[in-house]
Amino acid sequence: MSSPRDSILVTGGAGFIGSNFILCWIEATGAPVINLDLLTYAGNPANLSSLDGDARYQLVRGDICDPELVGSLLREHQPRAIVHFAAESHVDRSIASPEAFIRTNVQGTFVLLEQARTYWSQLDQAGQSAFRFLHVSTDEVYGSLGKDDPAFSETTAYAPNSPYAASKAASDHLARAYFHTWGFPVLTTNCSNNYGPFQFPEKLIPLMILNALEGKPLPVYGDGKNVRDWLFVEDHCSAIRAVLERGRVGETYNIGGNSERANIDVVTSICDLVDELRPQSGTPPRSNLITYVADRPGHDRRYAIDASKIARELEWKPAQQFESGLRRTVRWYLDHAAWIDSVRTGAYREWIAKNYTERS
Ligand code: NAD
Ligand code: DAU
Secondary structure (H helix, E strand, O other): OOOOOOOOEEEOOOHHHHHHHHHHHHHHHHHOOEEEEEEOOOOHHHHHHOOOOOOOEEEOOOOOOOOHHHHHHHHHHHOOOOOOOOOOHHHHHHHHHHHHHHHHHHHHHHHHHHHHHHHHHHOOOOHHOOOEEEEEHHHHOOOOOOOOOOOOOOOOOOOOOOHHHHHHHHHHHHHHHHHHOOOOOOOEEEOEEEEOOOOOOOOHHHHHHHHHOOOEEEEEEEOOEEEEEEHHHHHHHHHHHHHHHOOOOOOOEEOOOEEEHHHHHHHHHHHHHHHHOOOOOOOOHHHHHEEEEEOOOOOOOOOEEOOOOHHHOOOOOOOOOOOHHHHHHHHHHHHHHHHHHHOOOOOHHHHHHHHHHOOO
């Protein structure tokens, strides 16, 4: 087979981070993207409606667990890289029903790696050297930190605590093994909590924005003091581009926002922003809606990322501060009522009822 073309194959590109990545990628590089996405509850083709009719973008609805489909897409499009986002991504769902997480995150990553390795092994020398498989992973593989522990670095031992984190850890190990065994050019990124436009409103920030807007209770798990390190999604996208362009194959890169916040502080900031941007005279501040509910089983206390390796080697750093990024995000949800209506289907309402009725 000859050298690959200019295109890339993105998996899970109709989800939150994947759709932001495709929009940023086409704007930054102009190069074509094939998006392989099963369109589960979390996948929304409308996130990419601004690319309707654009010859540089093609959506293929399909499953990363399907080896024939993955193999035929690689042979047909001959991409120069695969950026692998597709996953089951919500920790609470992995506690309620772990099976889908093992299937997509472990089996699906295995199928992709295996098909990609076959495709790569048939490229010419130049094609093989240029090809990259970028495996998008999470900081949750490292487990939980105490208050004064140093942040996760690339050499922190894996200690996943939820079925979601364990499935992502397994996929990271497979990716590592494909590099170690065959020299298959894998890069892995482990990123902290993302927020921004198009995030499905099962996750903390969009859920709280929508509940605050609608005057519903704001369900804070446990004592609200669990800490996450927040990164604006476009900064994650620029980090992935940097790793794809300049990262050393076989390496892992931690990506984070240097923005550790306790959940209760994030929720309070959201309340203040909604009060400011959608004032309601004569009603109490939205922070009165905060309701402490039963904790997530096995809830990791703190995540923090040491992003010094990617800063040093690839000269990447986040562009967005948490406060300005959160303001942009709240504004985005206020301005996109139709998008919100389109994602809050019956299945979504069932999940919200199940998760929060059991906690109250
Ligand atoms: P998401 O749940 O919003 O999107 C996942 C996408 O994958 C959806 O479009 C879904 O339809 C698709 N998908 C699911 N199963 C599939 C299958 N079998 N075949 C093909 N497509 C399938 O997830 P996200 O928040 O955008 O996360 C994307 C990736 O980034 C995941 O791998 C996640 O582990 C990782 N990550 C997420 C965060 C975060 O804060 N959201 C942080 C670090 C890493
Ligand atoms: O750290 C990266 C990870 O961040 C990603 O790998 C995951 O895909 C992503 O979902 C996210 O996981 P978290 O579990 O940290 O995100 P979530 O938005 O579900 O929760 C953030 C924090 O808020 C967590 O401590 C749990 C808490 N929480 C969450 C919800 C949904 C609440 O207190 N109330 C809620 O209703």
